Amino acid sequence: MRAWFFTETAYPYLPPQEEFESIxxxxxxxxxxxxxxxxxxxRYIDEWLYAEECGLDIMLNEHxxxxxxxxxxxxxxxxxxxxxTRTARLLLLGNPIANRRDPVRVAEEMAMxxxxxxxxxxxxxxxxxxxxxxxxxxxxxGMHERLWEAHDLILKAWTTHDGPFNWESEHFHHRQVNxxxxxxxxxxxxxxxxxxSPGSIAPVADHHYVxxxxxxxxxxxxxxxxxxxxxxxxxGHGQPNxxxxxxxxxxxxxxxxxxxxxxxxxxxxYITHNKVPPHFSNPPGYNSVDAVVNVLRSGKSPYLFxxxxxxxxxxxxIVFAGSxxxxxxxxxxxxxxxxxxxxxxxxxxxxxxxxxETVTGIRLFGREVYPHLKELA
Amino acid sequence: MxxxxxxxxxxxVRGVExxxxxxxxxPPLLVLHGGSGPTPGASYLAALAAHFTIILPTHxxxxxxxxxxxxxxxxxxxxxxxxxxxxxxxxxLTVMGFSxxxxxxxxxxxxxxxxLERLLLVDAVGVKFADRETRQFxxxxxxxxxxxxxxxxxxxxxxxxxFAALSEDELAAFxxxxxxxxxxxxxxxxxNPKLLARLHRVKVPVTCIWGDSxxxxxxxxxxxxxxxxxxxxxxxxxxxxxxxxxxxxxAFVAAVLAACGGQPARVEP
Numbered sequence: 001m002r003a004w005f006f007t008e009t010a011y012p013y014l015p016p017q018e019e020f021e022s023i024x025x026x027x028x029x030x031x032x033x034x035x036x037x038x039x040x041x042x043r044y045i046d047e048w049l050y051a052e053e054c055g056l057d058i059m060l061n062e063h064x065x066x067x068x069x070x071x072x073x074x075x076x077x078x079x080x081x082x083x084x085t086r087t088a089r090l091l092l093l094g095n096p097i098a099n100r101r102d103p104v105r106v107a108e109e110m111a112m113x114x115x116x117x118x119x120x121x122x123x124x125x126x127x128x129x130x131x132x133x134x135x136x137x138x139x140x141x142g143m144h145e146r147l148w149e150a151h152d153l154i155l156k157a158w159t160t161h162d163g164p165f166n167w168e169s170e171h172f173h174h175r176q177v178n179x180x181x182x183x184x185x186x187x188x189x190x191x192x193x194x195x196x197s198p199g200s201i202a203p204v205a206d207h208h209y210v211x212x213x214x215x216x217x218x219x220x221x222x223x224x225x226x227x228x229x230x231x232x233x234x235x236g237h238g239q240p241n242x243x244x245x246x247x248x249x250x251x252x253x254x255x256x257x258x259x260x261x262x263x264x265x266x267x268x269x270y271i272t273h274n275k276v277p278p279h280f281s282n283p284p285g286y287n288s289v290d291a292v293v294n295v296l297r298s299g300k301s302p303y304l305f306x307x308x309x310x311x312x313x314x315x316x317x318i319v320f321a322g323s324x325x326x327x328x329x330x331x332x333x334x335x336x337x338x339x340x341x342x343x344x345x346x347x348x349x350x351x352x353x354x355x356x357e358t359v360t361g362i363r364l365f366g367r368e369v370y371p372h373l374k375e376l377a
Numbered sequence: 378m379x380x381x382x383x384x385x386x387x388x389x390v391r392g393v394e395x396x397x398x399x400x401x402x403x404p405p406l407l408v409l410h411g412g413s414g415p416t417p418g419a420s421y422l423a424a425l426a427a428h429f430t431i432i433l434p435t436h437x438x439x440x441x442x443x444x445x446x447x448x449x450x451x452x453x454x455x456x457x458x459x460x461x462x463x464x465x466x467x468x469x470l471t472v473m474g475f476s477x478x479x480x481x482x483x484x485x486x487x488x489x490x491x492x493l494e495r496l497l498l499v500d501a502v503g504v505k506f507a508d509r510e511t512r513q514f515x516x517x518x519x520x521x522x523x524x525x526x527x528x529x530x531x532x533x534x535x536x537x538x539x540f541a542a543l544s545e546d547e548l549a550a551f552x553x554x555x556x557x558x559x560x561x562x563x564x565x566x567x568x569n570p571k572l573l574a575r576l577h578r579v580k581v582p583v584t585c586i587w588g589d590s591x592x593x594x595x596x597x598x599x600x601x602x603x604x605x606x607x608x609x610x611x612x613x614x615x616x617x618x619x620x621x622x623x624x625x626x627x628a629f630v631a632a633v634l635a636a637c638g639g640q641p642a643r644v645e646p
Contacts, residue, residue: 025519134518134519137564139559139560139563139564140559140563141556141559141560141563142560277521278521278522279518279519279520279521279522280519283518283559284518284552284555284556284558284559285555285556285559285560289549289552289553289556290549292552293545293548293549293552296540296548296551296552297540297541297548
């Protein structure tokens, strides 16, 4: 198993949640202090570099118009990390290509950073969370179709080396596509795609890409990974290796269980500070009709974990927290319950988990937990 | 007019399976629904069916009707319905469009008025007069349902569905219709930037029928639209919002009949 350290680069210095309607889309940016923001950027980069020192790989993502993530242009951060790191694999999970207007630009960005990093980039393609719809003026219906159409264009741009080609599809038109530089890795950097339900697994499995799932807990994760494996077998490819599956959880390792749980309580900022009204969390067309009917009936967002206790989240495998021994056992149990997986994406910093605490969590995980996970194939 | 070959609720138009109803007797009236979908059981339609042969299609995607890969915009819908009226020879046709359906009627008429008698635009969207930093129509996808209901209705408490009381199928229809609406109107939002410059091509008389409490397509916008058309009148319906046909069906039917040369309307200008 490989472990990837991830921080969503939050800007946590906000007024009480009662004082605003939404942490995303509409929160006025006068609440962002550029000086504090600069300090946070440098701190978060330092934490990624420390994770590399501890033998972990690095993951980053992007979100828009939100205090939960100060990285709306992840390729820029990826470029910084490509220069600042030496050994870590660099996973951008991901590029929201159903929302990006110009897939050729995405192909260029990823190829450029792949070359700067001498072939350490792993490229995620994601649909983007529903709150990105307004921020990127992206149509919430037909996103799946746009994502795969953009994917096809990006892959062709990466792998065409004998001069320009032209592209005129439903959503994208581009003449004389001929990217410089081409990627370092051949035929192209490894590709990851996120899936939050078994229903969207088929094209991911058919391309044999890494499927990544976020905070989906024990049962749903097992179903998603099982759907991937079943699809590979049904298409005559045999059982895929575990390196095709990735799971993201909140992870904090302390010296003791109490210390680990205290760290995890702070990480829970990530799920408790996500106040978003239904018109942004549930735009028409983003979720299935059945899911939206349930939302209308119950008045509850499909993304609410906010009321769950830490114990419940640990039981569901959404949080791994405690002493090194406890975290090891929790991950091992989760591994067995979901039929194995190959990549642990560690949300190891959020909210007010301070730098020293973050570094302690990374160090203890890297020294005391990770060596025992590496042997899990 | 002769009956349309509607089979199992479906009409074929150049390879597109179109959900469609035909009711009533008299000259043909094509009714183009707005973003909430068609309302075949509404009292205004029953009243108008005594005067017209009403053709009530469901735009592909609404109420779970089949999408067609070729029909992706209001412009595509305009060609679909022009094909329908050509292929089935609907001459002397009155086209009545609600909201997005009014926009659609304008798209059709700016292409050709060859078979058209008149247009009735009811709280129609589709034309942009405002500057680049002013929305012509509030973004209904960026506000809560109750706020949207206040924009849409004169009496939102009476007109808003109680989601808890709706059946599974009714809720699913509501959700499906919102998806279908976004399919057609997301960007540019509820309008075609080129339509204003094409309005001179509408060679038939137009009556703009408007709810005076409409907060989505305001009466002021409706008056601007009427003024931008070569031959248009503007009729206001009191105590109605974006859907006067539902909030004030009697006054609405009177206004339609008056516009079509029937009984004088009991509505004030």
